[in-house]
Amino acid sequence: MLYLTSDDFPVCKSSVHCALSLFNSASRSCTIRCDWVHFPTPKRPNHSSLLHRFYRYLWYLIRVAASFTYRPVPLPENPTYIASEDVTIIVPTIDAGEEFKEAANTWLIGKPKEILIITEEKMKGPLEELANQVDPERIRVLTVPFANKRLQMAHGIRNTSTDIIVFADDDAIWPPTMLPYILACFEDQKVGGVGTSQRVQPVGKKMTVWEVLAAFRLSIRNIEIASSTHIDGGIPCLSGRTAAYRTIILKDPEFLHGFTHDYWLGKYQLNSGDDKFLTRWMVSHGWSTYVQCCKEAELLSTMKPNWRFLKQVLRWTRNTWRSDLRSLFMERHIWSSHPYVAYTMVSVFRRRTFLSPFFISVLREWPLTPCPFRSLGGQTLQPVNAFGRPNISVLSHL
Numbered sequence: 184m185l186y187l188t189s190d191d192f193p194v195c196k197s198s199v200h201c202a203l204s205l206f207n208s209a210s211r212s213c214t215i216r217c218d219w220v221h222f223p224t225p226k227r228p229n230h231s232s233l234l235h236r237f238y239r240y241l242w243y244l245i246r247v248a249a250s251f252t253y254r255p256v257p258l259p260e261n262p263t264y265i266a267s268e269d270v271t272i273i274v275p276t277i278d279a280g281e282e283f284k285e286a287a288n289t290w291l292i293g294k295p296k297e298i299l300i301i302t303e304e305k306m307k308g309p310l311e312e313l314a315n316q317v318d319p320e321r322i323r324v325l326t327v328p329f330a331n332k333r334l335q336m337a338h339g340i341r342n343t344s345t346d347i348i349v350f351a352d353d354d355a356i357w358p359p360t361m362l363p364y365i366l367a368c369f370e371d372q373k374v375g376g377v378g379t380s381q382r383v384q385p386v387g388k389k390m391t392v393w394e395v396l397a398a399f400r401l402s403i404r405n406i407e408i409a410s411s412t413h414i415d416g417g418i419p420c421l422s423g424r425t426a427a428y429r430t431i432i433l434k435d436p437e438f439l440h441g442f443t444h445d446y447w448l449g450k451y452q453l454n455s456g457d458d459k460f461l462t463r464w465m466v467s468h469g470w471s472t473y474v475q476c477c478k479e480a481e482l483l484s485t486m487k488p489n490w491r492f493l494k495q496v497l498r499w500t501r502n503t504w505r506s507d508l509r510s511l512f513m514e515r516h517i518w519s520s521h522p523y524v525a526y527t528m529v530s531v532f533r534r535r536t537f538l539s540p541f542f543i544s545v546l547r548e549w550p551l552t553p554c555p556f557r558s559l560g561g562q563t564l565q566p567v568n569a570f571g572r573p574n575i576s577v578l579s580h581l
Contacts, residue, residue, distance in 0.1 A: 242530075249410035255477040256367045264347060264366040270295040271345045271430075275335035276353040277302055279310060282485065283353045287317045293362030296345050298322045301335035333457055337443050340433045349427040356384060356483040357425070364480040365427045368473045375470025376428045376461065378421040380405045384483035397486035400496075407527070409476040417521025418472055419507070419528060421465075423458035425482050429470075438464060447505055455498060459506035467516045507531070 264270070272295050276283070279300070290298060298318075302310050304326045314322040325342060327334050340348065347369065349362075361379070368377040383390070383398040390398065408418050432438065445453045445460055453460075465472050486492055507528045510517045517525045 245414075246406060246410040249413045250406045250476075253409040253413035253476060255364065255475045255480065256370075256473065258363055258367050259370050262363070262366060262370070264369055266362040266366065267294045267296055269346045270349060270362060270366070270427075271339075271343045271347070272298045272349045272351055273301065273336060273339035273343070274298065274351050274353050275301045275332050275339065276310070277306055277330045279313060279353040283313055284317055286351075286354055286356050287314075287322065289357040289359075289361075290351065291318055291321065292359045293357065295321070295349070295362065299339045299342060300324045301339045302326055303330040304328060331454055333443050333445070333454060336457060337439050340430070340439065343430055343434075346430055347427055348430050348433060349425065350423060352424045352484065354485050355424050358479060358481065360479040361425075361482065364475050364477065368475065369427075369429070371471065371473075373471045374473055375432050375468075376421050376426060376465045376472045378408065378418060378426050378472070378474040379424075380408070380474070380476040380481045381422065381424060382481055382483055384485050386485055386488045391488040393490065393492040394486050394488055397492060405476055408474045411521075411524050411527065412472075412474045412476070415521045415523040416471060416473070417466070417517070417524035418462065418474055419524055420459050420503075421462045421472060421474075423461075424484050426458060426461070428461065428465075432464075432468070432470065453505075456502035456506055459502050463506060463510055463514065466510070466520055467514050503531070 270293075272290055274283075279302075287298065298321055300310055300314060300322060302324065307324055307326050311324045314324055325338060327338050336350065347366065349365065351357075365377050365379070368374050381401050381404070383394055383401055385391075385394050411418055441464075442457070442460060445456075447453055462472070487495055511525060511528055517528070
């Protein structure tokens with residue numbers, strides 16, 4: 184019998200008829216018949232993979248357990264803030280339609296002192312007609328020279344006289360108990376911003392596949408923000424669909440200047456990502472945040488019922504990358520104030536971001552100032568794009 188043993192070679196055994204013929208006395212030659220069979224090397228258990236899976240599911244169970252143990256802030260017996268005296272709702276928009284009337288009627292049920300609609304000058308007439316159809320006494324329409332969400336929000340802040348500002352999308356539908364539950368969180372004088380849970384309202388009679396995906400995305404988000412709020416009191420983002428803030432924070436001239444002069448890489452002025460900026464400002468200036476995850480404070484919002492939903496997701500993802508990079512590596516307040524939220528941000532980068540073409544282009548565009556990504560492999564990153572050309576213009580539209 185002939186045995187050849189190696190991890191890289193096949194094995195020949197007598198069981199597969201490796202036989203040697205008898206010597207031929209005349210020719211003194213030998214004939215060998217050998218059938219080779221490959222026996223693969225037994226797979227060894229990948230302990231690192233098993234450990235990774237255990238680690239993933241452990242943190243998943245922690246999130247789920249924390250979301251179940253989370254409790255919303257109850258309504259106080261003697262509230263400090265009353266909506267009819269202390270709340271102004273600011274709605275930056277440029278193309279509100281009939282959905283605005285439905286949403287505005289739900290806002291008015293909570294009896295806010297005033298609703299400010301901020302739009303561009305050419306849309307003032309159509310929006311005033313809509314406002315007059317709903318409530319001409321409590322809804323005012325203000326304008327800015329051109330459409331820019333941050334400028335519109337800043338204009339609304341400057342024209343507010345109440346203690347609490349609530350930003351809302353023009354299609355956000357509220358339950359009747361929304362404002363009382365939001366104001367309950369401000370009984371704690373350390374709380375500067377309050378968010379809510381969300382659910383998708385279909386545009387038609389039935390949800391499209393895109394709306395189902397959006398609903399799943401919001402369900403996961405509700406679990407994540409409830410768990411992070413319960414674990415360390417933080418949240419990655421107070422969603423701009425509906426969020427409330429103390430007016431004294433937003434009227435700070437430093438905030439207004441930073442909010443309207445926010446640049447990516449020092450040269451691309453940002454219009455979107457306003458909710459991320461507001462959340463970072465709360466963290467960096469020592470204010471607490473809270474999220475009311477309950478049916479009493481759960482808004483309904485419409486999503487794009489077609490493939491354009493993917494464009495929305497892309498825009499949200501870009502805002503997340505830009506803002507979380509700042510939180511983790513430039514401002515760094517998140518590490519000490521909300522370590523669990525910082526961990527979730529890093530986890531998202533590890534799973535998704537570092538392999539993305541956009542993130543690679545971000546690294547190549549990173550300014551030559553001290554930062555964690557200044558060099559790779561001893562080579563300084565130059566401000567060029569993936570094609571080696573300097574000063575790409577596409578980021579100006581991100």
